[in-house]
Every structure is written in C-alpha cells, then in structure tokens.
Amino acid sequence: MTEERPGVETDAYNFAYLDEQTKRMIRRAILKGVAIPGYQVPFASREMPMPYGWGTGGVQVTAACLTPEDRLKVIDQGADDTTNAVSIRKFFERTAGVETTEHTTEATVIQTRHRIPETPMTEDQILVYQVPIPEPLRFLEPRETETRKMHGLEEYGLMHVKLYEDIARHGEIATAYAYPVKVEGRYVMDPSPIPKFDNPRLESPALQLFGAGREQRIYAVPPYSKVVSLDFEDHPFDPSKADHPCALCGAENTYLDEVIMDDAGGRMFVCSDTDYCATRQAEGHRGAQSAPFTEAAE
Amino acid sequence: MISVRNVAKTFTLHNQGGAVIPVMAGADLEVAPGECVALTGSSGAGKSTLMRMIYGNYLAASGSIIVGDVDVATAEPREILKLRRETLGYVSQFLRVVPRVATLNVVAEPMLAVGMERVAAEARARELLNRLRIPETLWELSPTTFSGGEQQRVNIARGFAHVFPAMLLDEPTASLDAANRATVLDLIHEAKARGAAIIGIFHDEEARARVADREIDVSRFTPRAA
Amino acid sequence: MSTPATPLLQVRDIRKTYGARIGCTDVNFDLYPGEVIGIVGESGSGKSTLLNCLAGHLAPDAGEILFNTRADGLKDTLKMSEPERRMLGRTDWAFVHQNARDGLRMGVSAGGNVGERLMAVGARHYGNIREQAIDWLDRVEIAEDRVDDRPGAFSGGMQQRLQIARNLVTGPRLVFMDEPTGGLDVSVQARLLDLLRGLVREMGLSAIIVTHDLAVVRLLADRLMVMKSGHVVEAGLTDQVLDDPQHGYTQLLVSSVLQV
Numbered sequence: 047m048t049e050e051r052p053g054v055e056t057d058a059y060n061f062a063y064l065d066e067q068t069k070r071m072i073r074r075a076i077l078k079g080v081a082i083p084g085y086q087v088p089f090a091s092r093e094m095p096m097p098y099g100w101g102t103g104g105v106q107v108t109a110a111c112l113t114p115e116d117r118l119k120v121i122d123q124g125a126d127d128t129t130n131a132v133s134i135r136k137f138f139e140r141t142a143g144v145e146t147t148e149h150t151t152e153a154t155v156i157q158t159r160h161r162i163p164e165t166p167m168t169e170d171q172i173l174v175y176q177v178p179i180p181e182p183l184r185f186l187e188p189r190e191t192e193t194r195k196m197h198g199l200e201e202y203g204l205m206h207v208k209l210y211e212d213i214a215r216h217g218e219i220a221t222a223y224a225y226p227v228k229v230e231g232r233y234v235m236d237p238s239p240i241p242k243f244d245n246p247r248l249e250s251p252a253l254q255l256f257g258a259g260r261e262q263r264i265y266a267v268p269p270y271s272k273v274v275s276l277d278f279e280d281h282p283f284d285p286s287k288a289d290h291p292c293a294l295c296g297a298e299n300t301y302l303d304e305v306i307m308d309d310a311g312g313r314m315f316v317c318s319d320t321d322y323c324a325t326r327q328a329e330g331h332r333g334a335q336s337a338p339f340t341e342a343a344e
Numbered sequence: 345m346i347s348v349r350n351v352a353k354t355f356t357l358h359n360q361g362g363a364v365i366p367v368m369a370g371a372d373l374e375v376a377p378g379e380c381v382a383l384t385g386s387s388g389a390g391k392s393t394l395m396r397m398i399y400g401n402y403l404a405a406s407g408s409i410i411v412g413d414v415d416v417a418t419a420e421p422r423e424i425l426k427l428r429r430e431t432l433g434y435v436s437q438f439l440r441v442v443p444r445v446a447t448l449n450v451v452a453e454p455m456l457a458v459g460m461e462r463v464a465a466e467a468r469a470r471e472l473l474n475r476l477r478i479p480e481t482l483w484e485l486s487p488t489t490f491s492g493g494e495q496q497r498v499n500i501a502r503g504f505a506h507v508f509p510a511m512l513l514d515e516p517t518a519s520l521d522a523a524n525r526a527t528v529l530d531l532i533h534e535a536k537a538r539g540a541a542i543i544g545i546f547h548d549e550e551a552r553a554r555v556a557d558r559e560i561d562v563s564r565f566t567p568r569a570a
Numbered sequence: 571m572s573t574p575a576t577p578l579l580q581v582r583d584i585r586k587t588y589g590a591r592i593g594c595t596d597v598n599f600d601l602y603p604g605e606v607i608g609i610v611g612e613s614g615s616g617k618s619t620l621l622n623c624l625a626g627h628l629a630p631d632a633g634e635i636l637f638n639t640r641a642d643g644l645k646d647t648l649k650m651s652e653p654e655r656r657m658l659g660r661t662d663w664a665f666v667h668q669n670a671r672d673g674l675r676m677g678v679s680a681g682g683n684v685g686e687r688l689m690a691v692g693a694r695h696y697g698n699i700r701e702q703a704i705d706w707l708d709r710v711e712i713a714e715d716r717v718d719d720r721p722g723a724f725s726g727g728m729q730q731r732l733q734i735a736r737n738l739v740t741g742p743r744l745v746f747m748d749e750p751t752g753g754l755d756v757s758v759q760a761r762l763l764d765l766l767r768g769l770v771r772e773m774g775l776s777a778i779i780v781t782h783d784l785a786v787v788r789l790l791a792d793r794l795m796v797m798k799s800g801h802v803v804e805a806g807l808t809d810q811v812l813d814d815p816q817h818g819y820t821q822l823l824v825s826s827v828l829q830v
Contacts, residue, residue, distance in 0.1 A: 186675070195656075199652070199656060201690065203686055203687070203691070206689040207678055210689065215679075278696040279694050281696050356816070357821070358818025359822050401810055401813050401814065402814040403810060403816060421807040424807055425792055425807070440788075442760065442767055443760040443764070444761055444764045445764055456771070
C-alpha cells in the first residue's frame with residue numbers, strides 16, 4: 047500500500063491521504079459493519095481537509111477502500127459535475143492518483159451523496175454513501191443511550207410511530223427520502239437521504255458502505271442482503287416518482303429533478319443521474335425538450 | 345354470625361405526650377343470624393367505636409371480633425376487604441363516594457364488586473332507589489350534589505344492595521321523613537327475615553323498638569377510671 | 571369474586587441507599603391481583619425512590635421483587651435480563667408519571683402516543699391501530715376529533731388522561747402511578763380519580779400509587795403504606811390507617827391535612 051505510484055502528483059501524501067494506521071482502523075470498522083449488516087459501528091473519524099457535511103465520512107471510507115487499480119466515480123444527487131462531486135474526485139486524483147470516471151459501468155468504487163445510480167450495480171463495485179445523520183430513531187428519541195439500547199434490544203416500535211404520524215397527517219406515508227429500512231431482518235437503518243425511489247435498489251450485488259464523519263459511524267449492507275422498507279399492512283411501501291418522463295432522454299423509470307426554466311412557471315423534469323441520461327442520449331434516446339440530433343453533444 | 349369477645353380499645357396520642365386513652369374494655373357481644381341487636385348508651389359511650397372495630401375501621405387493642413369465619417381484630421387487610429365485599433355491610437351516616445359517579449352506579453357498585461351482571465345489578469339498584477323515593481331524574485347525577493336526606497337514602501340503598509349476611513347500621517333512619525323511615529324499617533325486617541345478623545345504632549327509640557330484638561348498653565364496656 | 575392464591579407482586583427487603591443516606595429500606599409487601607396499594611409520606615420520605623425501584627427505573631441495593639409473569643410464574647424482576655424487563659415494561663407493566671410530559675411524546679399526535687405501545691409489540695395495521703387509539707381516547711373521555719392533535723394542545727387534565735390511555739392500551743396487569751393527580755385542579759382530579767377507579771375495576775388492574783394526597787388514596791387504594799425517612803412506619807387497610815392511625819407520624823400526617 048505504501049509503495050510509490052508513478053501516477054501520484056506529489057509524494058507529500060500517503061496513498062489516498064490517510065495514514066496506514068487510520069485506514070486499518072477504518073477497515074476494521076467496515077469489516078465489522080459487513081459482519082453485522084445495518085449495525086452502526088463507531089469509529090474514530092479523522093479531521094479531513096473539507097468541512098463536515100461535505101462528505102468527510104464517505105471520503106474516509108473511500109480512502110480506506112481504494113487500491114491503486116481502482117477507478118473512482120463521485121456523484122452528488124446523481125450528478126458528476128457538482129461542486130462537491132468535483133472537489134472529492136479531484137482530492138482523490140491528487141492524493142491517490144487513481145483513475146476517475148463519470149461512467150457508472152466503468153467505476154469500481156462510487157462515492158455518492160443522496161442517490162443510487164440508475165445503472166444496475168455489479169458484484170465488482172463498491173458504493174460508498176455520505177451520511178449526515180446515521181441514526182434513524184434520532185428525531186423521535188434524541189437520547190443516544192436510549193437509541194443504542196433500542197437497536198440492541200430490537201425495539202423498533204418507535205419507527206412505526208413516525209410512519210403512523212405521516213399517515214395521520216398526510217393520508218399516506220409522506221417520508222420521501224431517508225426512508226427507514228430493516229436489513230437482514232435485524233437492524234433498522236437510515237439509508238442516508240436517498241429518495242425512497244432508490245430503496246428497492248438497496249438490495250444489490252454491490253457492497254454498500256455508509257460513512258458518517260461528524261457522527262463517527264460506519265455501517266454496511268453486504269451484497270445481496272435483504273433490505274425491507276418499513277410500512278403498514280394497509281399502507282404498503284410505495285417507491286413513488288414524479289409522473290413524467292425525462293425531458294432530455296425520455297426515460298420513464300428514473301428519478302427526476304425538477305428544473306425551473308423561467309419565472310413564468312416553466313419547468314422541466316430531467317434524470318437526476320447525469321451519466322445515465324447522457325448515455326441514453328448518446329444511444330439516440332430523446333425526450334420532449336432535448337436538443338435536435340444535429341446539435342448532439344460531443 | 346358476629347361474635348365480639350373481650351375486646352379493648354385504647355387511643356395513643358403520640359403527638360400529645362404519648363397519652364394513652366382507654367375507651368373500651370371487656371366488650372362482649374353475640375349476634376345470631378336473623379337477629380338485630382341495638383347498641384345503646386349516652387353519646388361518647390363508644391357505640392360508634394365498637395361498630396367501627398367490628399368493621400375493621402378501628403384497630404382493636406385486644407380480644408377477638410369474629411364475623412363469619414374471619415377474626416377482624418387480627419385479619420390481613422385483604423381478608424377484611426373480602427369480608428366487606430361479601431359478608432359484612434355497613435351503612436354509615438355519611439356518603440363517601442367519588443364525585444361525578446352517577447347515583448345508579450353508586451348503588452350498583454357493591455353488587456358489581458361481587459361479580460353480579462351489570463344488567464341485574466342495575467335492575468336491583470333501580471328497585472331500591474324507587475323504594476326509597478329517589479326521583480328517577482336524579483339517578484344519572486352524582487349524589488354528592490344531593491340534599492342530606494337524599495344522600496342518606498342513597499347510602500341506604502347502596503348498603504342494602506348486596507344481600508350481606510351481616511350488617512352494621514349507624515343511624516339508618518336519621519334525617520328521614522316518615523314514609524322513608526318506614527321503608528328503611530321494612531328493609532331491615534326483610535334482611536332479618538332472610539337471616540342477616542344486624543348490629544345497629546338507633547337514636548330513634550320507636551324505630552329501635554320495632555326492629556331490635558335486644559339492646560346492649562355499651563357504657564358497661566367503658567373502662568373504670570384507673 | 572374469588573381471592574387468587576398467588577400474589578401478583580411480592581416485595582422482599584428492598585433497600586436503596588444514596589451513599590450514607592437511606593432512600594428506602596426494609597420494605598416488604600405482597601400485592602394481589604386487583605388490589606390497589608397507596609404509598610404516602612412527605613417529600614423525601616422515600617416513596618418515589620421505592621416506586622422507581624419497584625418499576626425497575628432504579629436498581630435497589632438489596633432485596634427481591636417477585637412478579638407473577640404470565641409465562642413462567644413468579645420471577646425476580648431484579649434478576650431478569652434487561653430485554654425481559656423492558657418487555658414487561660411495555661406489556662404487563664405501566665407507569666403513569668406525575669408530569670404527563672414525562673410520560674408522553676410531545677412531538678407525536680395523541681393517536682400516535684396511544685398507538686406506540688401497540689406498535690412496540692408488533693401491531694402493523696394502521697387502520698386497526700388507529701381504531702384502538704380512538705377507542706382508548708373515548709375511554710379516557712377525549713373526543714375522537716382530537717386524535718391527530720399533539721399533546722401540547724391539550725389541557726393538563728387531558729394530557730394526564732392521554733398518558734393513562736397510552737399506558738393501558740396493551741392491557742397491563744400492574745400500573746405504577748407517581749402522583750397521578752398532582753398539579754391538577756380539584757374538579758379535574760375528581761374526574762381523573764373516577765376514571766382510574768372505573769378502569770381499575772373493569773380491567774382488574776393492580777396498582778401502586780404514590781401520592782401525598784390522602785384524599786386520593788382514600789378513594790383509590792385498598793391498602794396503605796406510610797413512609798417516613800425511608801422506612802414503612804405503618805401499613806394496613808386504607809380507612810383503618812387514616813381513621814385510626816397507630817404511629818405518631820401517621821397521626822401527625824392525618825391531623826395536618828384538611829378533613830378528607
């Protein structure tokens with residue numbers, strides 16, 4: 047791990063920024079998380095050269111997983127080109143010298159904030175989530191001592207109280223993101239603020255790791271784990287989406303962002319996964335508002 | 345049915361220099377089923393004190409008080425509670441109930457407590473309230489708002505609701521008009537006829553003469569001044 | 571009504587000290603099904619310490635608390651594993667706090683508050699949970715149209731009744747109450763007492779009620795324990811203890827309140 051790589055811009059950093067002892071500590075936490083799916087493993091989160099809330103947990107997990115042969119993709123709300131995604135990608139280009147990509151299919155490690163890529167993941171990939179608040183029970187029971195006990199004793203009635211409140215107030219389960227799930231029939235887990243549309247894809251061939259830097263927790267969903275979104279018998283889980291096709295690529299089954307076009311109420315719905323959308327457009331798919339063929343992007 | 349043997353009672357006033365006041369000694373009393381015994385004696389002679397000891401409300405200092413098969417003087421609280429629920433009825437001069445409970449329920453309660461069906465209990469409660477001339481318009485109201493005479497009649501209805509084998513009556517005819525007084529005396533006669541052993545305090549001499557088989561002057565249980 | 575032979579709860583030699591200071595000591599009693607026992611005493615007499623020891627909120631230094639569990643008969647709750655004790659806490663046991671805010675989730679609607687215990691024991695049908703919540707609100711005299719309101723919008727008396735509904739919805743057998751009528755005005759107290767008495771009777775509940783209000787125990791409790799400086803100084807039938815108190819402290823306590 048410590049050997050010099052020709053691609054690294056500077057040798058002032060250890061490979062992937064973290065020192066080897068720290069990586070070891072984080073890998074231990076990851077292994078423990080994999081061994082106990084959905085369980086929040088405490089770890090000694092390090093100061094990272096970015097503010098809390100910018101993905102310090104995800105960055106540490108990614109750093110501990112990366113090997114020189116990896117190809118990294120970073121997305122923020124599905125997009126490869128937002129500030130957060132660009133700066134983290136740059137960070138690893140510089141400190142690990144690994145290749146980066148915007149294509150889901152080419153990546154071996156994907157760090158994400160708030161989305162699961164639309165393109166199905168494979169067994170050869172690792173998905174690393176940036177997690178702001180790992181504790182699903184936090185807003186109902188603020189005492190950490192109590193929530194840990196609840197996890198330990200599998201006392202999850204409170205989680206349903208939240209869903210009950212949703213239905214009582216809105217007539218349906220209105221929780222649209224960070225929708226709680228039960229992993230492998232044991233731990234209730236917050237899948238980070240991904241839209242509930244993504245919840246069914248938490249059952250995946252890829253290894254999924256979750257890092258919360260400020261809260262100092264790591265947890266994991268191993269490949270092919272059973273992940274069940276909580277619900278009521280008479281109000282079953284519904285991974286709803288906006289009732290539109292993508293305006294650019296015409297996809298009917300993707301999670302969409304609403305883009306405001308003007309100040310007269312004009313708007314369009316486009317795939318939040320930029321790579322998926324671009325790939326489809328390159329394949330010739332077109333939506334209602336996409337540019338004409340002749341002006342197709344490079 | 346009720347057997348009081350060599351009962352003594354003292355009050356110890358811990359907060360007044362530990363003064364010990366003997367109020368009763370050597371009390372003996374037997375009441376057979378179907379018999380009514382009146383306690384007499386001047387005010388302060390200890391009629392109510394004796395009655396309260398039999399009910400378990402006051403603690404006897406010594407002696408035994410057998411009601412049915414329970415010695416009230418030494419019984420566990422829950423044995424006394426069971427005795428009060430099933431065997432020993434008490435009509436006091438004061439109605440003490442939770443405010444807000446409807447009169448009908450106040451009267452039905454002792455029957456419900458021994459497991460009677462609500463329908464039957466309420467039917468019996470209605471019958472008693474009718475006999476005691478409590479207007480039906482009041483049945484759904486709490487008796488705590490009633491006049492003294494009405495409260496007393498509700499108290500009597502409640503006391504006679506369950507067919508207790510033994511009963512203690514403290515001034516059951518006080519503050520009643522002639523018609524209601526007659527009803528109460530009838531109720532006592534009926535209870536005697538079905539075999540209840542009754543101890544009563546009646547200041548009303550005529551009423552006492554009509555229901556009591558014997559009189560016991562409790563002043564003979566007053567301890568001699570030491 | 572037959573008298574069951576086995577007590578629901580047997581308390582043996584409970585002692586709790588805070589350093590050199592005695593919280594409570596040498597406490598012994600049996601509680602039978604359907605019985606209500608009152609614990610009275612002034613502030614600092616150890617009655618709340620005792621209640622918290624009994625309910626498993628505090629660990630006593632010595633003694634046994636044997637509860638007649640549905641599955642295994644008498645078991646020492648102090649020796650139970652924590653999951654077992656917590657399970658008891660949301661099924662067969664209930665705890666009514668003096669301050670309703672301590673016993674309610676203020677950020678959750680009345681229906682959610684009542685439904686929580688049902689969901690905690692596995693209820694997963696929204697319609698049924700809501701129906702039971704509304705039924706219980708009705709039993710504690712809270713109108714159905716308040717089911718989605720949060721407790722913060724309720725009066726003190728309503729909050730207390732909501733707390734009772736929340737506790738009784740799973741049909742517990744033993745209820746611990748800490749000053750259940752404390753802080754409520756007199757007319758509201760009467761309503762609550764009436765309600766409690768009715769529920770105790772209907773459900774055959776056993777209850778342990780801590781209060782300093784002798785009027786409350788006279789109406790609710792079959793038996794009474796009087797505590798002073800951590801010791802039980804007198805115990806017996808409620809009306810006997812109140813009308814013919816034997817211990818000096820009880821005499822003082824009874825004579826210093828307004829006529830009840």
